Amino acid sequence: MSAVVATAPLALLYAFGLGRAPARRRSWAAPAWFAGLVVLAVATSPALERAADRQLSMHMVQHELLGLVAAPLLAAGAPVRLALAASGHATRRRLARLLHARVVVALTHPAAGAAAFAGVLLAVHVPAVYDLTLRSGAVHAGVHAALLWSALLLWIGLLGADPLPRRVSITATIAALVVAMGAMAALGATLAAEQHVVYAPYARPGTDALADQRVAGGLMSVGGMAVVVPLLLALAWRALVAEERRAAVRERRGLPAEGAR
Amino acid sequence: MIDALFSTDHKVIGVRTAVTALLFFLAGGVLALLMRSELAEPGLQIVSHQGYDELFTMHGSTMIFLVVIPVALAFCLYLVPLQLGAANISGARWALVASWLISLGGVVMWLGFLTREGAGSAGWYAFDPLSDTPSTPGTGMDLWIWGVVLATTGAIIFGWCVLITILRRRAPGMTMLRMPVFTWTAFATSLLVIFSFPSLVVGMALLWLDRRGLTTLSPITYQNLFWFYGHPAVYVMFFPFVGMAAEAASVFSGRRFFGYRAFVPALLGFTVLSLSAWAHHMYTTGAVPVEVFTLTSTALIVPAGIEYFDIIATLWRGSIRLTTSMLFVLGFLVQFLVGGLSGIFVASPTLDFQSTDTYIVVAHFHYTLFAGSVFALFAGVYLWWPKLTGRRLGERLGRVHFWLMAIGTNLTFLPQFVLGYDGMARRLPDYPAATGWQGLNVVSTVGSFLIAVSVVVFLLAVAGSFLRRRDATPDPWGTGCSLEWAAPSPPPRGNFAAPLPPVRSYAPLADLREGRAREDEAVAVPA
Numbered sequence A: 001m002s003a004v005v006a007t008a009p010l011a012l013l014y015a016f017g018l019g020r021a022p023a024r025r026r027s028w029a030a031p032a033w034f035a036g037l038v039v040l041a042v043a044t045s046p047a048l049e050r051a052a053d054r055q056l057s058m059h060m061v062q063h064e065l066l067g068l069v070a071a072p073l074l075a076a077g078a079p080v081r082l083a084l085a086a087s088g089h090a091t092r093r094r095l096a097r098l099l100h101a102r103v104v105v106a107l108t109h110p111a112a113g114a115a116a117f118a119g120v121l122l123a124v125h126v127p128a129v130y131d132l133t134l135r136s137g138a139v140h141a142g143v144h145a146a147l148l149w150s151a152l153l154l155w156i157g158l159l160g161a162d163p164l165p166r167r168v169s170i171t172a173t174i175a176a177l178v179v180a181m182g183a184m185a186a187l188g189a190t191l192a193a194e195q196h197v198v199y200a201p202y203a204r205p206g207t208d209a210l211a212d213q214r215v216a217g218g219l220m221s222v223g224g225m226a227v228v229v230p231l232l233l234a235l236a237w238r239a240l241v242a243e244e245r246r247a248a249v250r251e252r253r254g255l256p257a258e259g260a261r
Numbered sequence B: 001m002i003d004a005l006f007s008t009d010h011k012v013i014g015v016r017t018a019v020t021a022l023l024f025f026l027a028g029g030v031l032a033l034l035m036r037s038e039l040a041e042p043g044l045q046i047v048s049h050q051g052y053d054e055l056f057t058m059h060g061s062t063m064i065f066l067v068v069i070p071v072a073l074a075f076c077l078y079l080v081p082l083q084l085g086a087a088n089i090s091g092a093r094w095a096l097v098a099s100w101l102i103s104l105g106g107v108v109m110w111l112g113f114l115t116r117e118g119a120g121s122a123g124w125y126a127f128d129p130l131s132d133t134p135s136t137p138g139t140g141m142d143l144w145i146w147g148v149v150l151a152t153t154g155a156i157i158f159g160w161c162v163l164i165t166i167l168r169r170r171a172p173g174m175t176m177l178r179m180p181v182f183t184w185t186a187f188a189t190s191l192l193v194i195f196s197f198p199s200l201v202v203g204m205a206l207l208w209l210d211r212r213g214l215t216t217l218s219p220i221t222y223q224n225l226f227w228f229y230g231h232p233a234v235y236v237m238f239f240p241f242v243g244m245a246a247e248a249a250s251v252f253s254g255r256r257f258f259g260y261r262a263f264v265p266a267l268l269g270f271t272v273l274s275l276s277a278w279a280h281h282m283y284t285t286g287a288v289p290v291e292v293f294t295l296t297s298t299a300l301i302v303p304a305g306i307e308y309f310d311i312i313a314t315l316w317r318g319s320i321r322l323t324t325s326m327l328f329v330l331g332f333l334v335q336f337l338v339g340g341l342s343g344i345f346v347a348s349p350t351l352d353f354q355s356t357d358t359y360i361v362v363a364h365f366h367y368t369l370f371a372g373s374v375f376a377l378f379a380g381v382y383l384w385w386p387k388l389t390g391r392r393l394g395e396r397l398g399r400v401h402f403w404l405m406a407i408g409t410n411l412t413f414l415p416q417f418v419l420g421y422d423g424m425a426r427r428l429p430d431y432p433a434a435t436g437w438q439g440l441n442v443v444s445t446v447g448s449f450l451i452a453v454s455v456v457v458f459l460l461a462v463a464g465s466f467l468r469r470r471d472a473t474p475d476p477w478g479t480g481c482s483l484e485w486a487a488p489s490p491p492p493r494g495n496f497a498a499p500l501p502p503v504r505s506y507a508p509l510a511d512l513r514e515g516r517a518r519e520d521e522a523v524a525v526p527a
Helices: A002-020 A029-043 A046-054 A056-076 A079-086 A089-099 A102-107 A110-124 A127-135 A137-159 A170-193 A209-252 B002-006 B010-039 B049-084 B092-114 B139-168 B181-211 B219-236 B239-253 B260-274 B290-299 B301-315 B324-347 B349-355 B359-389 B395-421 B438-467 B508-513
Strands: none
Touching: A002 A029, A002 A079, A029 A056, A029 A079, A046 A056, A056 A110, A056 A137, A056 A209, A079 A089, A102 A110, A110 A127, A110 A137, A110 A170, A127 A137, A137 A170, A170 A209, A170 B219, A209 B260, A209 B290, B002 B010, B010 B049, B010 B092, B010 B438, B049 B092, B049 B139, B049 B181, B049 B219, B049 B239, B049 B359, B092 B139, B139 B181, B181 B219, B181 B239, B181 B260, B219 B239, B219 B260, B239 B260, B239 B301, B239 B324, B239 B359, B260 B301, B290 B301, B290 B324, B301 B324, B324 B349, B324 B359, B324 B395, B359 B395, B359 B438, B395 B438
């Protein structure tokens, strides 16, 4: 129920924007946004919450849905771009000024996104913090919000679906993805290799918490790789092809090659 | 003389590193022959148990840290600037230091034989606690650690030099997607070296502190650190050699490399995946999630298959010349297949639990490293020898070299699969006569001596080559595709005597021959 309460207004607001904005060519933004909201609703649904309280592996699934599926889909939904298109002249100017604020420029840099993502991910899995989230519903919700927002920062910077104040270089993109994947792999490997139950509340009689912890670790590393590796390769390949295409255009026009002296 | 030792020319550094590696190859080969002689019959004839431990440790360490990795990087150092149309490597003075670090590391490691307790004897991966002071006392083991640190530091510096050269020193028009196949493999190699090799340096430092009694090292931590280096290192010992085989296949089929735009993404995927497969060396520790690493290890089949397909498709309908280099390419293709397919077996936990530490593993990695990589290396040596020296390398002796080596290799390592299947454990100098293993062991020993003879034939061919005249043209094979074949043979300092041909694809020389580019568009060599 809470999930629907949270996501329904976002869906309505986006739909309202779509109605106001001038008709655009078909884009993936709207489907991505609504799919992202659905994933968000599933990830925070009571059924999954209950399962996550019982099993670490389900909790890891929850975290990965938030950070690796919902967040990139919402970022691809480009809500700011839609807001710009749907609003009047004055609002648009105010929004644009906000986008160029120094703090926004700094936060949307992939370095900030990667640091936030890796930092939050590792911090919330420290046993003391984690045990607290299992005891208090408010802390738990806060942790999930932190996971989602740090992931949003990363993906907004990387995907560039929303208008960003600057172009992100391919090197920075790759570095950010490697940091994000490294954090997930390190967390997953640690969980999988531990010989005792890391989070005490899971060690209940009648359950094999250690085996489940190993599965959880595997899910964390494999999930990270399954999303990041294909994306990394796709982005690198796109940059290579773009460089090749630029060179071909210059050669057709008889211009000297880039960097020629 | 001074120039050969202290020049900052990438070609001099590359050749000196390769020659040093060749010397260590001969030394490591002698250790192998001693081991094979010991195993030819049950009982102890030549060495003690301790002596045998030193033999297999130093053989493995020498071949990996001082031969295959340095020679792979030496080829990158020599060829990458030439293939990119650059005058020298980036960070040439760093590269000079690195080459001496590797040589120094080798000497330090081998000095262990002069110590009272002998050389390092804890296996090439020196698992803790086997490698700690109570189990392996003595200075030899410490020297081994520092030898590894020095050689690996040198390799890391080489990796950076190659990477930065590729990023910064490409000739005008040479986009990343026009780099020759070998340079792409050098790019992937340098990334792996930079990412994974520091992990070994850290592991060795921790091991040394543990031996001093200053810290206590967790065995699993050590193994994780070691294999996070050790598995990518396998691809450092594979990628450049695939690149050599690919270039040789292209030159001696008379056509440009097939499927370039499949090869490059496959290679990049290979690189990323190979960083995530390390713990398949640790299945039997019970401390790693086997499912995860089975998945990543088995997924490596896909990019490997694409690369294989591309090389074979390059041969398809080409006008093939069966030169010595081409013979080695074919040997590589067939034999590496055996190594690769047996790798699928040991990537599967159920089979790995049975075969770990048996001769199956020994046969598997010798088929990849020796029958695979070293064969491709010789393909590269015969291909680029006229470029390096301006002289031909005897084809008739070369053929003898190939056939002796091919027969010797399969005689040596094929029986080891059967021995492993029968339960013979690796790293033991002795086995009971009642096991009936002697017959196959004798075959294996005979094979190893055949390999030794083939190496002598190679050295004769090298000696013979220096008696010939320098008469190689820039493109002695007539079918070169990449820029190194536009430089004089041997290339002068600064590499290119004439302006570079225009670079419009990954095969600029083939473009010129086929009239797809015009000679008057030639560009000056960037300084």
